[in-house]
Amino acid sequence: MTSWRRRAATIVLRWFLGVALVSWRYMWQTTPLYRTEHVGELPEEPPPIPPELVDDDLQLDRDGVGSLYHRQFRVDIADARVDAEQLVGAVIRDFERFVPSEVVGIRGSRSDLRVGDEFVVEMPGPWNGPVRVVHADGTCLRLATLCGHLEAGQIQFRARPCGELLQFRIDAWARPSTRLVNLLYAHLRLAKEIQLNMWVRFCRAAADAAGGRPADGIHIRTHAIPAATGP
Secondary structure, three states, rough: OOOOHHHHHHHHHHHHHHHHHHHHHHHHOOOOEEEEEEEEOOOOOOOOOOHHOOOOOOOOHHOOOOEEEEEEEEEEEEEEOOOHHHHHHHHOOOHHHHHOOOOEEEOOOOOOOOOOEEEEEOOOOOOEEEEEEEEEEEEEEEEEEEEOOOEEEHHHHHHHEEEEEEEEEEEEEEEOOHHHHHHHHHHHHHHHHHHHHHHHHHHHHHHHHOOOEEEEEEEEEEEOOOOOOOO
């Protein structure tokens, strides 16, 4: 077997092991999940990145491969004991608290994330997730991917009041970073399911941190723009 085939086989095996681990945890979670998938225009464009934060280390969505995906993970929290600013403040102060245990950990992060800070989300697979903070305020934290991340784009965490509920949302705008990731994400769906499990667990942790409970499960919406028509 040639070296590139051995490498591909090793990567796929590691992803299968990662999927097995997250699937085991997934079997025991009881929060209802509501999933929808669409193809076409994005309902919401990714926010612009401040020019002073754009450099050669940043991995923008235009640097990726395949379709552009906008994935939204939303939980409406009932009986929350904190407001939107307090919840996002908790994410900014202790990001690792919200990351599920399948992710090995956060490397290089400090408490009280600020614009320009960089850290690495260590993933259950051959790629890690280096990111840079490109926006942080009272109700929103936004990260952009750096070179070496399995995706190319941005991810945003925000909260807002919604009637008597507190809504927490994660929005990701990204393309797979390489052809191999595109295979694992769009075709074999291994990376896609690991990503889904991670952010669903993050939403559940947000509800716990707010001192409340999901009012109606967790809603996952995926929009895809095929590469031929993407920006």
